[in-house]
Amino acid sequence: MAEFSTSIKDAGGVNVVYLKGYLDAHTAPVLENTFSNLIEKSKYSIVVNFKDLSYISSAGLGVFMAFIEKIRDNSGDIKLSSMSDKVFNIFDLLGFPLLYEIYKSEEEAVNKFSETKKLEN
Amino acid sequence: MPKLNFLKINGVELKSNLKFQLFLGITSVLFLFRIFISSQNSIVSELINEILITLTFISLFLYLLDLIHSKPIDPFALVINIGILNAIMFFLLTFSKSIFGLWYDQAETQISNPGILYNLISFVYSFIILVSLAIILLAFRELYYYRQKKNVSTYFNTMVVFFFLASFSGLLKNLPDLSYIKDTFFIISVLLIIINSIRISWIAFIVKKEKISLLILSVIISILFVVNLANGSSSNDHAQVIFEFSPALNQFFKILMTYGAIYFSILFFTTLFHIPTAEAFDRKAQEVNFLQYFSKLITESLDFKDLADTVTEIAIKVCNANAAWIAWKEGEEFKSLANKNIGYYDSENLTKFIFENNLEKTSGFSFIINLKKYTRHPELSEEFFFLAAAPLKAHNEIKGYLFAAKKNDISFDDEDKNAIDTFSDYASVAIENSILLEESIEKERLEKELDVAREIQRKILPAKNPKHDKINISSVFIPAFEVGGDYYDFFEINENKFGFIIADVSGKGISAAFIMAEIKGIFESLSKTIERPKDILIKANEILERTLDRKNFVSAAYGLIDIQKEILYISRAGHCPVVLIRNNIIENLRPSGIGLGLNFGPQFVNSLDEVEIKLEDDDIIVLYTDGITEAKNKNMEDFGDKHFEKILIENSSFSADEISNRVIKEVTLFSQNNSQHDDITLVILKWKQKKLKNVNLGEVPSLDGMELKNG
Structure with missing residues (x-):
């Protein structure tokens, strides 16, 4: 059975979620829980780091779709970062780059949040 | 045989009645003898007297024996x-x-x-x-x-x-x-x-009070x-x-x-000597009784909640505690279950206190905690002085703890500790049983569900490939165990228009199968009224907005061949590229487009492109799902796009059927040591196939070629 886990780091108000392992129909509920918990605590600025993710299936992609609306309604966002080529290709095929901001590095993604905030201020 | 039973019952009654009648008879004789005859003081009359009395006594005794045995003896x-x-x-x-x-x-x-x-x-x-x-x-x-x-x-x-x-x-x-x-x-x-x-x-065997x-x-x-x-x-x-x-x-x-x-x-x-040990004996007897009762329960009760309730109830009795509960592990936290004589708030606080301060023994044995050493939690409604806890294990893993708490000053002794230890072992077995049962029921349910899903999928996919004069069609579908949600179809709209679709529904199992059915309905009706692939996909996305869950989406590619004009139109909504092979050269047709159901706004429409290709003879159009390119070997390596393209080129001179056979053979060989995770779908269309190379040298042209000539 393929394993999957998440961990969260607080980077100055932005929550970075690290994914590790195989994200498929069986492990998708783990990520769903992670997002639910963040939303429960009104944490809407989320960066997902894909560095250690080996595989993502369509059910895994569905998790992002399930939460994005709620998060954006609360003027937050999910930004994606550090994808391997293989994972990026899956996102790219489906047209995710048109729907999500995808960055090469986590830092870049986190900074984007503070930039938007500055702009708002 | 009720009649016989009836007789038998009567027989027993008769026997008992007979003894009573015998007793009455003898008593009457004795009575008469005593009143009228006994005054004669002869040896004979004395003997008769004694015999009659003895007989009365014996008959009465036998009758009473029957009577007393009809009830349990106390x-x-x-x-x-x-x-x-x-x-x-x-x-x-x-x-x-x-x-x-x-x-x-x-x-x-x-x-x-x-x-x-x-x-x-x-x-x-x-x-x-x-x-x-x-x-x-x-x-x-x-x-x-x-x-x-x-x-x-x-x-x-x-x-x-x-x-x-x-x-x-x-x-x-x-x-x-x-x-x-x-x-x-x-x-x-x-x-x-x-x-x-x-x-x-x-x-x-009698209790202390009775003693x-x-x-x-x-x-x-x-x-x-x-x-x-x-x-x-x-x-x-x-x-x-x-x-x-x-x-x-x-x-x-x-x-x-x-x-x-x-x-x-x-x-x-005897009783006097038994009194000092009476309490210990009572306790042991009670313990044995509880365990007997509990082992009976294990085989009878399969409900986890019932079981937990009984566990805490008996735990209080076996170790003379005031309260008991089960701390059940859910994720990283412990939740209280089956509380007896203690509020949920109190029990959760106590549990939390113990695990936060690492007071539990790690070795998986029972332990006793003296709460007097710690300051009392201000929010606890009742004060407990001692806690005894024993781990509950299933599959060799600690699933929770059984807690017993005492309000008085006397700590749990070794006897109590032994009792709770023995008891928690029993409880563990019971809990493991109930979990296993629940799992197997769940597994069976899932398997039934998957059977239904596979059945739906089988009925949705085309039963056979259409025969077409100018298009040589081949399709292969290999379902994954868990039903991956792959869908393909052909639409012979009219003599001049031939449509086809390939789609992959996100997720697995029955929910994917239902969406598949919906997708089939949508495309079957849209293909009749709308021609261009892009317009069909836009309309399909609109319809799906009403029914699709936010976390579900569908990748699809829709194609239309105008037979007269010899033009292929392709639009793609998030699906794998459509492969075109012409003169042994691969071209990935990848017009931009977001998956269906991912976005319902203008972004979807704006992103969607359509390619138009003027077909040439022997052009091969390959549609596939990621089940092929993401098929994995035992090292979890992907089959990969490049590998796929290489096989396609190498075999491009064969008929559509032959090409798909070879691709599937390669994929199967590659992933033979790993299970198939996703559905595999491969659809190959060969346009105006003319120059057909023989599959084996010396063989007559294949059936496909013959048909083409005839047409």
């Missing part, structure tokens, strides 16, 4: 019965003087001329004594046999035989020279009584026996009446009173 009740009968006899004996004083003016003188009234009263009096003695003997017999493990009937029967011998030797009243016989039998009887009385085995009552009762009853014995032995009115009624009965009375006095004296001391 030794304590038997003792109380003996006591009551004794008390009655005590009063009879005490008042016998005032009753019979009328006839006996002097204690020593024998009655010389009894009237009918005397005979009547003496009969009734003696008869009461006789019945009482029968019941007492029966009670002693039952007490003797109760909880007796070995077959010891010989001892008791021998004793009874000697009772009778000693009683009948009472007939030798007129022969003082032979009185040693009477004494001998009496002494032997007493010896046997002592031997048999020592075998009291039932004391141990204490028994202690007091046995003193009173043994005193009553002694007093009755003394009263009966002295030549008072009672002794004379009974003696006159039957010398044997008089002797039997004395023997039985002796038996009682000895039995209850021994009972007193």
Whole structure:
């Protein structure tokens, strides 16, 4: 059975979620829980780091779709970062780059949040 | 066979009735004999008298034996019965003087001329004594046999035989020279009584409270026996009446009173010695009972909640606690379950306190915590001083802890600890069983569900490929165990228009299968009214907005071939590229487009592109799902795009069927040591196939080629 886990780091108000392992129909509920918990605590600025993710299936992609609306309604966002080529290709095929901001590095993604905030201020 | 049963029941009743009738009959004969004949003082009449009395006694005894065995025997009740009968006899004996004083003016003188009234009263009096003695003997017999493990009937029967011998030797009243016989039998009887009385085995099995009552009762009853014995032995009115009624009965009375006095004296001391260990014995017995009850429950109750409730209920009793609960692991936290005598708030706080301070023993054994060492949590509604906890394990993993708490100052002792240990082991087995059962039910349910999903998918996909003059069509579909949600279809719209679709629904199982069915419906109807792939996909996305869950989406590619114009139109909504092979060169047709259901705004429409390709003879169009490119070998490596393209090029000169055969063969070989995770779909269309290379040299052109020529 393929394993999957998440961990969260607080980077100055932005929550970075690290994914590790195989994200498929069986492990998708783990990520769903992670997002639910963040939303429960009104944490809407989320960066997902894909560095250690080996595989993502369509059910895994569905998790992002399930939460994005709620998060954006609360003027937050999910930004994606550090994808391997293989994972990026899956996102790219489906047209995710048109729907999500995808960055090469986590830092870049986190900074984007503070930039938007500055702009708002 | 109800009739036979009925007869049988009747038979038993008859037998019991018969004994009662026999007893009544003999009693009546005895009665008549006593009233009218007994005044003749002959040996013969005395013998008849004794025989009749003995028969009455035996028939009564047998009848009572049946009666007492129809209910379960309670030794304590038997003792109380003996006591009551004794008390009655005590009063009879005490008042016998005032009753019979009328006839006996002097204690020593024998009655010389009894009237009918005397005979009547003496009969009734003696008869009461006789019945009482029968019941007492029966009670002693039952007490003797109760909880007796070995077959010891010989001892008791021998004793009874000697009772009778000693009683009948009472007939030798007129022969003082032979009185040693009477004494001998009496002494032997007493010896046997002592031997048999020592075998009291039932004391141990009654609870402490009853033992204490028994202690007091046995003193009173043994005193009553002694007093009755003394009263009966002295030549008072009672002794004379009974003696006159039957010398044997008089002797039997004395023997039985002796038996009682000895039995209850021994009972007193036995009970006395049992008292100190009574509590421990009670506890052990209770523990055994609980465990028995619980092991029965394990096999009967399959509901986890019921089981948890029983576990905490019994836990309180086995280790003398005030409260108990189960801390069940859910994720990283412990949740309280099946609380007994403690609020959920309190129990969760206590559990949290213990695990946050790492007070639990890591080795997976039970432990005791003295809460007095810590300051009390201000929000706890009740104060507990001691906690005992034992791990509950399933699949060798600690799933939770069984907690017992005490409010008083006395800590759990080793006994309690052992009890909770043993008990938690049992509980673990029970809980593991119930979890396993739940899992297997769930597994079965899922398998049933998957069967349904596979059935839906099988019916949705085209049963066979359409035959077309200008397009050589091949399709392969290999379902994954869990139903991946792949869908493909062909639409022969009219003579000039040929549509096709490939789609992959996100997720797996029955939910994917239902979306698939919906997708089929949408595209089948849209293909009839809308021509261009891009417009169809836009419309399909609009329809899906109403029904699709936010986390579900569908990747799709729709294509249309205009046969007359020889033009291929392709639009792609998030699906794998459509492969075009022309002159051994691969081209990935990848017009931009977001997956269906990912976005319902203008972004979807704006992103969607359509490519238009002028077809040339022998062009190959390949549609596939990621089940092919993401097929994995045992090292979890992907089959990959490049590998796929290479096989396509190498085999591009073959027919569509042959190409797909070779691709599938390669994919199967590649992933043979790994299970198939996703559906595999491969659709190959070959346009105006003309120059068909032979599959094997020397073979006639294949069937596909023939058909094409004919067309």
